[in-house]
Amino acid sequence: xxxxxxxxxxxxxxxxxxxxAVFILPFIYMILTTFISSSYSLPRPAEVLSVVPNLDxxxxxxxxxxxxxxxxxxxxxxxxxxxxxxFLGALTAYSFVRFExxxxxxxxxxxxxxxxxxxxxxxxxxxxxxxxxxxxxxxLGLWLIYVGGGVVGSTFFLRxxxxxxxxxxxxxxxxxxxxxxxIFWNIYLPLSRPALGTLAIFSFAGTWDEYxxxxxxxxxxxxxxxPIALMMxxxxxxxxxxxxxxxxxxxxxxxxxxxxxxxxxFVQGGIxxxxxxx
Amino acid sequence: MRTPLKTLSSVLTVxxxxxxxxxxxxxxxxxxxxxxxxxxxxxxxxxxxxEEVILKEKIKPLFEKExxxxxxxxxxxxxxxxxxxxxxxxxxxxxxxxxxxDIIWVPEFAKMGALQEVSKFDGFDEIKDKQxxxxxxxxxxxxxxxxxxxxxxxxxxxxxxxxxKKAGLSEAPKTMGELADASRTLVEKGExxxxxxxxxxxxxxxxxxxxxxxxxxxxxxxKVDGYLNSQESIKALETLVSWHEEGxxxxxxxxxxxxxxxxxxxxxxxxxxxGPWFYSVLMNDKKAKRDVxxxxxxxxxxxxxxxxxxVIGGQNLVTFVNSEHPKEAWTFMKWMASKxxxxxxxxxxxxxxNKEAANDPKFLETPFAEEYVQQLETALPRTPIPQWAEMxxxxxxxxxxxxxxxxxxxxxxxxxxxxxxxxxx
Numbered sequence: 001x002x003x004x005x006x007x008x009x010x011x012x013x014x015x016x017x018x019x020x021a022v023f024i025l026p027f028i029y030m031i032l033t034t035f036i037s038s039s040y041s042l043p044r045p046a047e048v049l050s051v052v053p054n055l056d057x058x059x060x061x062x063x064x065x066x067x068x069x070x071x072x073x074x075x076x077x078x079x080x081x082x083x084x085x086x087f088l089g090a091l092t093a094y095s096f097v098r099f100e101x102x103x104x105x106x107x108x109x110x111x112x113x114x115x116x117x118x119x120x121x122x123x124x125x126x127x128x129x130x131x132x133x134x135x136x137x138x139x140l141g142l143w144l145i146y147v148g149g150g151v152v153g154s155t156f157f158l159r160x161x162x163x164x165x166x167x168x169x170x171x172x173x174x175x176x177x178x179x180x181x182x183i184f185w186n187i188y189l190p191l192s193r194p195a196l197g198t199l200a201i202f203s204f205a206g207t208w209d210e211y212x213x214x215x216x217x218x219x220x221x222x223x224x225x226x227p228i229a230l231m232m233x234x235x236x237x238x239x240x241x242x243x244x245x246x247x248x249x250x251x252x253x254x255x256x257x258x259x260x261x262x263x264x265x266f267v268q269g270g271i272x273x274x275x276x277x278x
Numbered sequence: 279m280r281t282p283l284k285t286l287s288s289v290l291t292v293x294x295x296x297x298x299x300x301x302x303x304x305x306x307x308x309x310x311x312x313x314x315x316x317x318x319x320x321x322x323x324x325x326x327x328x329e330e331v332i333l334k335e336k337i338k339p340l341f342e343k344e345x346x347x348x349x350x351x352x353x354x355x356x357x358x359x360x361x362x363x364x365x366x367x368x369x370x371x372x373x374x375x376x377x378x379x380d381i382i383w384v385p386e387f388a389k390m391g392a393l394q395e396v397s398k399f400d401g402f403d404e405i406k407d408k409q410x411x412x413x414x415x416x417x418x419x420x421x422x423x424x425x426x427x428x429x430x431x432x433x434x435x436x437x438x439x440x441x442x443k444k445a446g447l448s449e450a451p452k453t454m455g456e457l458a459d460a461s462r463t464l465v466e467k468g469e470x471x472x473x474x475x476x477x478x479x480x481x482x483x484x485x486x487x488x489x490x491x492x493x494x495x496x497x498x499x500x501k502v503d504g505y506l507n508s509q510e511s512i513k514a515l516e517t518l519v520s521w522h523e524e525g526x527x528x529x530x531x532x533x534x535x536x537x538x539x540x541x542x543x544x545x546x547x548x549x550x551x552x553g554p555w556f557y558s559v560l561m562n563d564k565k566a567k568r569d570v571x572x573x574x575x576x577x578x579x580x581x582x583x584x585x586x587x588x589v590i591g592g593q594n595l596v597t598f599v600n601s602e603h604p605k606e607a608w609t610f611m612k613w614m615a616s617k618x619x620x621x622x623x624x625x626x627x628x629x630x631x632n633k634e635a636a637n638d639p640k641f642l643e644t645p646f647a648e649e650y651v652q653q654l655e656t657a658l659p660r661t662p663i664p665q666w667a668e669m670x671x672x673x674x675x676x677x678x679x680x681x682x683x684x685x686x687x688x689x690x691x692x693x694x695x696x697x698x699x700x701x702x703x
Contacts, residue, residue, distance in 0.1 A: 037565040038563045040559060120362060127366045128370045215356070236326070
């Protein structure tokens with residue numbers, strides 16, 4: 001390996017640090033704002049930078065009517081949608097990669113097409129369907145939409161990944177007498193961990209943040225999810241920004257935790273390298 | 279780019295709505311309404327934190343006590359995407375029984391056929407006579423009424439005491455000329471522009487545009503040509519543009535900081551305009567460092583060639599056509615428009631729409647109420663037509679273009695007139 005000169009190292013590190021600072025500064029600013037009380041107008045830099053850290057706003061937000069309850073609701077909704085969405089998506093992707101059936105390409109394109117429809121347009125028909133199934137105001141109705149929508153995205157994403165898995169690997173299973181299920185469960189899923197990890201983050205963040213559908217389907221205040229509670233902090237005429245930011249921090253914590261859990265998978269590419277003799 | 283996309287999406291939404299409502303005719307009817315059975319009215323509202331407390335702890339128990347057999351189920355809705363929620367609800371027959379909605383939405387939903395015409399109900403005329411005429415008029419569509427006003431508001435001029443003194447004045451300016459002079463004096467002394475217009479949008483601009491002599495439509499709201507592009511309107515917008523060029527208007531008009539509340543708090547803006555929530559929110563803030571009553575004084579929107587005209591905001595109470603309990607819903611609406619509940623909600627600074635309640639000494643005790651009630655006498659509604667949303671978008675865009683110097687005021691208003699005319703037909 002050629003040793004990089006000190007000069008270059010300094011330049012590279014400076015660029016990296018600068019880049020990181022650009023991304024992290026607004027976030028730090030946001031955290032500092034959560035320490036400010038009575039901020040009906042956005043506080044100024046001087047106020048923000050001289051603030052004494054305290055948890056007043058966090059406590060106010062967390063103990064505010066049902067906020068903690070909404071947090072648990074959201075965990076349940078996003079958690080179940082994550083597991084089912086990923087599993088069904090992987091199964092669908094597998095069938096698109098390994099099975100031949102009539103209308104396969106057409107079906108796949110239809111899948112893609114549904115991804116292009118803006119959510120706002122789909123909300124009325126989706127609601128109508130859920131309503132005629134009698135699932136308004138139930139999590140089942142919500143999951144149906146989330147999982148259904150999630151399957152499309154994850155199929156698209158995983159199909160490409162599955163195609164890169166060498167065929168000879170599954171032949172070894174077939175020789176040992178295993179079937180499709182075994183190939184899927186013991187070869188495809190373990191080898192796709194990086195892709196699944198990435199998808200898990202996106203899927204969780206997607207349903208965790210989802211607002212429009214949740215608001216349309218869930219009518220009962222007690223069943224509402226976190227993004228709706230977050231939006232309630234925004235008043236028509238005035239908003240307490242300290243509260244909004246504190247609530248936002250609480251809302252993004254689980255997403256960050258999920259990210260930390262799964263981020264290792266991002267870089268763990270190439271598991272199947274060397275598994276097949278060239 | 280935004281406008282055609284938005285139009286397209288709203289057209290599609292309406293199409294889907296039609297499809298959806300056609301598909302939903304077979305909706306089952308519940309067995310409620312039988313003798314002795316309790317009726318639950320679902321009520322969507324958008325009250326703020328403090329207002330919701332009063333609603334839950336005072337309004338609901340009082341109504342239920344006076345009307346055994348009717349219960350209220352309160353659901354607080356967030357503003358974001360609320361219109362889509364209502365459309366989805368209406369389209370699938372799942373709209374609530376009652377809703378408190380922004381006054382500017384009523385004609386639009388009435389045109390969609392979503393709202394119950396309340397002028398057909400018993401005792402409507404009696405209720406109507408007790409309301410302020412202008413707020414009542416925001417419920418009108420096609421010679422019928424589709425809701426009752428539930429609270430109203432308007433904006434008045436709020437002055438910073440310290441800067442007013444620095445401008446050499448001891449009380450609030452009475453005319454637009456005095457306001458401009460005061461702002462000029464302060465700008466010469468190195469202060470920021472003192473006329474606090476919140477942004478280049480109609481809600482912020484209209485009080486000045488109207489007071490300076492501008493008009494949007496004729497009095498029946500049917501004709502825009504000859505009004506929006508009249509000499510008076512052009513002159514009004516020209517005055518605003520020239521003030522902006524002179525630096526007399528606060529930087530908020532082009533979206534710059536500090537915001538109006540912030541600039542007022544830090545003694546940077548001579549004047550801003552805002553609704554009663556400015557006082558109710560800030561006075562309720564236990565941790566505020568400065569007492570808002572100490573550093574501000576209130577005045578009417580200064581008079582110009584057109585008079586002193588602020589803009590009316592507020593909420594109306596409506597019931598939807600697919601409500602299964604129209605009779606009970608109407609009972610609640612009538613009750614809510616009566617004096618006592620109006621006074622109870624008035625405790626939070628919401629201005630009653632019932633004339634008796636608004637002039638009741640108990641309401642006028644609210645420290646800031648008087649000026650608002652006075653301003654309401656000459657305040658004007660934004661054009662109460664179903665196409666207001668589109669009209670507003672055109673106005674906002676052209677107001678901004680004029681302020682930013684991309685169009686002359688005359689071009690901006692001629693262009694807006696042409697486009698609004700097309701939308702109205």
